[in-house]
Amino acid sequence: MERPIYLDYQATTPCDPRVVEVMLPYFTQEFGNPHSRSHVYGWRAEEVIENAREKTAKLINADPKALIFTSGATESNNLAIKGVAYFYKEKKDHIITCVTEHKCVLNSCRQLEQEGFKVTYLPVQPNGIIDLQHLKEAITEKTTLVSIMAVNNEIGVIQPLAEIGKICREKGVLFHTDAAQAVGKIPMDVEAMNIDLLSISGHKLYGPKGIGALYVRRKPRVRLVPLISGGGQERGMRSGTLSPSLCVGLGEACAIAHEEMVTESTRLKVLRDHLYQVIKTELEEVYLNGDLEQRIPGNLNLSFAYVEGEGLMMGIKDLAVSSGSACTSASLEPSYVLRALGVEEEMAHTSLRLGLGRFTTIEEVDIAAQKIIKEVNRLRDMSPLWEMTREGINLKSIKWAAH
Amino acid sequence: MIYLDYNASTPLRPQAQDALLAVLGMTGNPSSPHRMGRDLRSLIDRARKEILESIEGERLIFTSGGTEANALALSNAKGLPVLVSSIEHESVLKASHNPTLIPVTQEGKVDMEQLDVLLSSFSQPGLLSLMLVNNETGVIQPVREVACLAKAKGWMVHTDASQALGHVPLSFKELGVDLLTLSSHKCGGPIGVGALVTKKDFPLNPLIRGGGQEYGMRAGTLSAPLIVGFAAAVKEALKDSSVQLQRWQQKIETSLSAAVVYGKKVFRVSHVICLGMPGVSAEIQLMAFDLKGIAISAGAACSSGTMKASHVLTAMGLSEKEARCAIRVSMGWKTHEEEIDRFIQEWQYIYAQYQLKEAS
Numbered sequence A: 001m002e003r004p005i006y007l008d009y010q011a012t013t014p015c016d017p018r019v020v021e022v023m024l025p026y027f028t029q030e031f032g033n034p035h036s037r038s039h040v041y042g043w044r045a046e047e048v049i050e051n052a053r054e055k056t057a058k059l060i061n062a063d064p065k066a067l068i069f070t071s072g073a074t075e076s077n078n079l080a081i082k083g084v085a086y087f088y089k090e091k092k093d094h095i096i097t098c099v100t101e102h103k104c105v106l107n108s109c110r111q112l113e114q115e116g117f118k119v120t121y122l123p124v125q126p127n128g129i130i131d132l133q134h135l136k137e138a139i140t141e142k143t144t145l146v147s148i149m150a151v152n153n154e155i156g157v158i159q160p161l162a163e164i165g166k167i168c169r170e171k172g173v174l175f176h177t178d179a180a181q182a183v184g185k186i187p188m189d190v191e192a193m194n195i196d197l198l199s200i201s202g203h204k205l206y207g208p209k210g211i212g213a214l215y216v217r218r219k220p221r222v223r224l225v226p227l228i229s230g231g232g233q234e235r236g237m238r239s240g241t242l243s244p245s246l247c248v249g250l251g252e253a254c255a256i257a258h259e260e261m262v263t264e265s266t267r268l269k270v271l272r273d274h275l276y277q278v279i280k281t282e283l284e285e286v287y288l289n290g291d292l293e294q295r296i297p298g299n300l301n302l303s304f305a306y307v308e309g310e311g312l313m314m315g316i317k318d319l320a321v322s323s324g325s326a327c328t329s330a331s332l333e334p335s336y337v338l339r340a341l342g343v344e345e346e347m348a349h350t351s352l353r354l355g356l357g358r359f360t361t362i363e364e365v366d367i368a369a370q371k372i373i374k375e376v377n378r379l380r381d382m383s384p385l386w387e388m389t390r391e392g393i394n395l396k397s398i399k400w401a402a403h
Numbered sequence B: 001m002i003y004l005d006y007n008a009s010t011p012l013r014p015q016a017q018d019a020l021l022a023v024l025g026m027t028g029n030p031s032s033p034h035r036m037g038r039d040l041r042s043l044i045d046r047a048r049k050e051i052l053e054s055i056e057g058e059r060l061i062f063t064s065g066g067t068e069a070n071a072l073a074l075s076n077a078k079g080l081p082v083l084v085s086s087i088e089h090e091s092v093l094k095a096s097h098n099p100t101l102i103p104v105t106q107e108g109k110v111d112m113e114q115l116d117v118l119l120s121s122f123s124q125p126g127l128l129s130l131m132l133v134n135n136e137t138g139v140i141q142p143v144r145e146v147a148c149l150a151k152a153k154g155w156m157v158h159t160d161a162s163q164a165l166g167h168v169p170l171s172f173k174e175l176g177v178d179l180l181t182l183s184s185h186k187c188g189g190p191i192g193v194g195a196l197v198t199k200k201d202f203p204l205n206p207l208i209r210g211g212g213q214e215y216g217m218r219a220g221t222l223s224a225p226l227i228v229g230f231a232a233a234v235k236e237a238l239k240d241s242s243v244q245l246q247r248w249q250q251k252i253e254t255s256l257s258a259a260v261v262y263g264k265k266v267f268r269v270s271h272v273i274c275l276g277m278p279g280v281s282a283e284i285q286l287m288a289f290d291l292k293g294i295a296i297s298a299g300a301a302c303s304s305g306t307m308k309a310s311h312v313l314t315a316m317g318l319s320e321k322e323a324r325c326a327i328r329v330s331m332g333w334k335t336h337e338e339e340i341d342r343f344i345q346e347w348q349y350i351y352a353q354y355q356l357k358e359a360s
Helices: A018-027 A039-060 A074-087 A103-112 A132-138 A159-171 A244-282 A309-315 A334-338 A343-351 A361-382 A382-392 B015-024 B035-055 B064-078 B114-122 B143-152 B223-238 B245-256 B280-291 B311-315 B337-359
Strands: A066-071 A094-098 A118-122 A143-146 A174-178 A195-202 A212-214 A286-288 A298-305 A352-354 B059-063 B080-086 B101-103 B127-131 B156-160 B179-183 B194-198 B271-278 B328-329
Touching: A018 A244, A018 B015, A039 A066, A039 A244, A039 B127, A066 A074, A074 A094, A074 A103, A074 A132, A074 A143, A074 A174, A074 A195, A074 A212, A074 B223, A094 A103, A094 A343, A103 A118, A103 A286, A118 B064, A132 A334, A159 A174, A159 B114, A174 B245, A212 B143, A244 A286, A244 A298, A244 A361, A244 B311, A309 A361, A334 A343, B059 B064, B059 B271, B064 B156, B064 B179, B064 B194, B080 B114, B143 B156, B245 B271, B245 B337, B280 B328, B280 B337
Parallel strands: A094 A118, A094 A143, A143 A174, A174 A195, B080 B101, B080 B127, B127 B156, B156 B179
Antiparallel strands: A066 A212, A195 A212, A286 A298, A298 A352, B059 B194, B179 B194, B271 B328
């Protein structure tokens, strides 16, 4: 069996060979604890880490000193939300987030609720984007933090970050954004967007797994309570030995993304639009989930009416795609993100997330489109519901009898 | 350059490097249900099983390293009394608010009598954390006895075994603890991964929540390359023989008759020596050794540039002044005998120079 066609770039991206190449010496030749102060092994390791920090910060227009390395975006999000909430809890106890956030944001908020904090979960419009008026109305004197993701991991829609940042700044509320799916894909600028905290994931931008970063604004200074204490690394906000190889990998991945973002976005948009056009032309009753315009170029999320979701996944086994977020996709619950857009349960079950990225080719896109079209047609041919619809019967009007 | 700072970080073992590099190029998220995800998942599960079997553990949660594993282990103690030895690593000392410190003897071993008194002084049991091997002196702590004593009184027991794996026999089952920390880069695996080994049904309070990975105890996408590298390093570390290291340890100690060896009278691991050079501050020694091309340290690698007296040595009853004259020499799988000889020679040279200066 040949390798499946990889169309799951929102779950993870392959580590770019150029990134692997710069990481290798730090696995094979260099060693030492970057926090060792008494010898050259430590100094050298520290130097490469600081260099990587600069490259990473540059991609989001941040002061390198304001960037701390973590084990990944999940940790960054936990640290940003809980860390800020705990630090300011004497004065303020209200957090605002949104229903379509990643599980790690939602579960951090749930934990805070259990501990007595108040959390507002903003709804989204049918296109997946929050209503800024709702946000303005939700902010109170007790609000510490607004945490809204930059780009949704399932439907790829981009939230109006600059506007959210402006509102938060005016109201004196901190703004955190989970930018795991955004950094390296769309321009991010912590200054222009008034972002106070920003989470980065290494493996979502062609870097290694096991590393991420959190931007924590220094001017004006944002404070937080660390999740992990100890040696006091990362300005006391995150203890633990840093891995030079992983840091170098993240830095290189950011440098490449910075260099290639514009041309790569254009290329991906062509591929994505082509994929969508081919499917839409060949199949009826295909629905796009999430806004088409306010969306990263590498994402398509489609629901296919009158097919059975599990069957569809089985039928396209040689495509590596996802029917939901990677963490929850092994379960059979319909995606909470799609449900939040108002997508009905059956339609959520038959959705596919098609993630395109740096190594996706037009040939792969064509093969994938044909496989999906063939499988949807095959499943519909077997479906009595599809047949009834074709005959003009309104399925909603039927009263199904129990046996 | 001669590297004698294995306790700060151990060079990646070739077997760990091979295992890691073989997986580094693989695509996929181990949480994804499709085949590319499942392939990575099975590599991770195999690594998990191998590590667990080799230390007779029950459940293993991968973390970003020993520091995070320690934080997770102590996360469960909220509102309960916490007892930790006074010589723990900072990541344990700072993982809870106001822990009660268990004193140690002059030799750097936890004081069992005092512990017994302390345990009886609490009206309710809590969590006790005692490291298996001290990172600065190499002194082996009586974890099994302490666990026995504390468990009988209803306490939860954690041990930080970051510096122990490969240096002392390590069995989770025999130690009788509830929680055990492992660090990959302290045994020759990659930096950036570690584990908390737990009893199967042991309740934890997750620090990092999200996608429900690691039994819901630690969210975040797992890195298969780091994990397989870690497992390969564990396997190799357990094969290590301490005979040669022990010989070198003795060689250093007998050759340097002017040196003070801390923890000398009790059981220690054979790859670490905490060595005092009377009258010469560690800062001066480290600079002199660095000029001679020898990399060592004065204790834990910490974030601040300032050199404080080691809390481990002051807990053993040393004065600040004495403690400031101690360095830590740690050896490992790549060390050669010539490097040990060079170290001995340079130590003697530095000390002789100091004596000359004093005399003039």
